[in-house]
Amino acid sequence: MGHIMYGSEMSLFSGKARAYLRWKGVEFTEIAPTPAIMKSEIIANIGWPVVPVIKLDTGAYVQDTADIIDVFERRDSTRPVMPGAPVQNFVSYLIQLFADEWLTLPAMHYRWNHNEEWIYTQFGANAAPDASPEEQYEAGKQVGARFHGFVPMLGVTDATIPGIEQAYEQFLADFSTHLEIYPYVFGHRASFADFGLIGPLYAHQYRDKYSGELMKRVAPRVANWVERVIAGDGKDGDLIPDDAIPETLLPILKVQMAEQIPALSATNDLFGTWAETAEPLSEVPRGFDMIPFTTGGHSGQCAARSFPLYRLQDALDAYALLHPDDKARADALLDEIGGGALKTFKLKARLTRRNYKLALA
Numbered sequence: 001m002g003h004i005m006y007g008s009e010m011s012l013f014s015g016k017a018r019a020y021l022r023w024k025g026v027e028f029t030e031i032a033p034t035p036a037i038m039k040s041e042i043i044a045n046i047g048w049p050v051v052p053v054i055k056l057d058t059g060a061y062v063q064d065t066a067d068i069i070d071v072f073e074r075r076d077s078t079r080p081v082m083p084g085a086p087v088q089n090f091v092s093y094l095i096q097l098f099a100d101e102w103l104t105l106p107a108m109h110y111r112w113n114h115n116e117e118w119i120y121t122q123f124g125a126n127a128a129p130d131a132s133p134e135e136q137y138e139a140g141k142q143v144g145a146r147f148h149g150f151v152p153m154l155g156v157t158d159a160t161i162p163g164i165e166q167a168y169e170q171f172l173a174d175f176s177t178h179l180e181i182y183p184y185v186f187g188h189r190a191s192f193a194d195f196g197l198i199g200p201l202y203a204h205q206y207r208d209k210y211s212g213e214l215m216k217r218v219a220p221r222v223a224n225w226v227e228r229v230i231a232g233d234g235k236d237g238d239l240i241p242d243d244a245i246p247e248t249l250l251p252i253l254k255v256q257m258a259e260q261i262p263a264l265s266a267t268n269d270l271f272g273t274w275a276e277t278a279e280p281l282s283e284v285p286r287g288f289d290m291i292p293f294t295t296g297g298h299s300g301q302c303a304a305r306s307f308p309l310y311r312l313q314d315a316l317d318a319y320a321l322l323h324p325d326d327k328a329r330a331d332a333l334l335d336e337i338g339g340g341a342l343k344t345f346k347l348k349a350r351l352t353r354r355n356y357k358l359a360l361a
Contacts, residue, residue, distance in 0.1 A: 003028040006042055007052035009207065010122050012107060013100075014052040015230060016065045016199035020081065022232025023190055024072055028054075032126050046356045063356045066096070066314070069195070079235065081192045085243035086318075086326040087333065088186055091253070093315035095185065096196035098256045101308035103197070105295060106168035107204035109156045110211040112148050118209045120144055155293055155302030163298025167259070168205075170296070171252060172219035178248035179221040183234070185249070190234030198229045206230075243329070250337055257339040259295050264312055265341065266291040267304040272348030275360065284351065284358040306358055310351045316342070 005021070005028050007014030021028055033042060033051055042053050045061045054062045054071075062068050073081055082089050111119055124131070124140030131139060156164060175197075178185075185193040205211045206226045216223045228234060240246060270288035278284075288304040319342065322330055334342055350361040 003057050004055040005030045005052055006033050006037065006055070008032055008126055010119065010126065010203055011051050012104070012199045012203045013065050015202040016100075016195055017052045017054070017068050019198045019202070019230045019232060020065075020069055020195045021072070022230075023195075023235060024076065024079075024081070025232075025235075026072055032129075034129075035127060048356070050356075061356075064353060065100075065195075065199070066311075067353065069192070081195070083186050083191050083239050085239075086322050087243045087245060087330050088239070089192075090315060090318040090322065090330055091245055091249070091333075092186075092192040092196070093311075093318050094253065094256065095193040097308065097311040097315055098252070098260060099196040099199060099201075100311055101305075102256065102260045103168075103171070103200040105154055105156065105164050106171075107200040108147075108151055108154055109161060109164045110168075110214075111204050111208055112151050113156070113161065114210040115208040116144075116148070153287070153303040155295075155300045157300050160295065160298050160300040163294070163296030165296070166298075167255065167296035169218065171255070172215065172222055174248075174251040174255075175225075176219045176221045178246065178252075179225055181248055182240070182246060183225070183228070183237075186246075187239040188234075188237030189239060190229055191239065194225075194229050194234065198226065202226050202230050243326070245333055253333075253337040253339070257334075257337050257341075259293070260308075261339065261341055261345075263291060263293045263302070263304075264308055265345070267306070267309060268345075268348055270304045271306060271309060275349040278360060280360065281354070282360050283354075284360060286358075306351075309347060310353075310358055312345075313347055313351055316345060316347070319343075 003026060005017060007018060007030055018030065031037065038049050042051070043049055046053055046063050050063060052065065052068070054068050056062065062071050069081060083092060120137050120140035122140065123143040124136030124138070127143050128136050128139040182188065184190045185197070201222065206215055206223060267288065274285065274288060284306045286306060288306070290301045291304045292299060293302050319330060331343060334340055352359055352361040
């Protein structure tokens with residue numbers, strides 16, 4: 001039995017897993033999660049409706065994209081996905097944190113405020129492939145209702161939408177400038193950071209109708225990068241030597257430090273309050289209370305989601321493992337991008353994944 005990926009072209013994280021598997025040269029079959037498959041394969045084995053899910057050739061199931069990458073990296077250490085240089089590794093985890101948990105703001109905004117009718121047809125074709133277009137549309141609305149309901153909790157409101165769009169278009173401009181010099185994030189081959197970014201930039205921002213037209217019009221270099229990464233290209237070529245972080249990434253990292261880290265700090269405080277009275281090894285709630293945030297110069301409220309803290313933990317772990325000389329270079333980078341708060345950032349409790357859910361370690 002070969003590997004099976006239960007995933008969808010419309011799914012942000014399916015794109016991340018798909019691009020990595022193609023780049024790694026993993027042979028797999030992708031199966032769209034119809035309602036029947038969602039019930040019999042995913043909910044029955046994972047416990048909740050989610051994609052992507054990999055069913056390995058051993059019969060074991062793997063769900064989170066970082067876990068999927070880790071499984072196949074352990075199986076095949078040739079051409080590792082991580083750059084291997086310590087500060088580049090640290091920044092790779094920062095970029096994954098930014099892509100997985102902050103670029104979801106524009107990804108969800110553009111999908112549900114610019115592409116809503118179109119995406120219903122896509123969900124419906126996936127859920128009911130043999131139905132009429134009208135039936136598919138109605139099926140798509142049923143599937144999409146759950147995802148659409150997340151939008152206000154992410155902080156996408158009339159007050160913040162101008163800032164979300166400004167920040168996203170600035171990201172496209174900054175990433176385009178980087179791609180003028182390097183075809184991938186860390187040089188001339190794809191690596192972990194590219195697969196972080198491909199999630200929101202492929203399924204939502206490149207593939208959805210309105211946002212895809214926008215990307216191709218204002219950031220054709222980014223659209224070209226998306227096409228190459230989702231195809232699994234970038235297998236050969238050298239990474240930037242001497243563990244250097246290209247200057248062209250600094251504007252993106254500065255935005256992350258200014259916008260995302262304060263939200264994570266507020267989330268960490270609420271997480272700590274919850275953890276004080278939680279039973280050991282408890283499952284962690286998906287969210288806590290609402291917190292303030294700012295993006296693109298516009299402020300609002302969003303849910304304090306717990307999973308971004310888990311992605312942050314990966315970055316903090318990489319930072320903690322740095323040898324003194326490497327740490328001095330990482331500290332200089334953090335100072336330059338306004339990320340001094342990360343030097344002393346401590347999660348209120350350690351996190352892990354248990355039974356495919358976030359839990360106290």
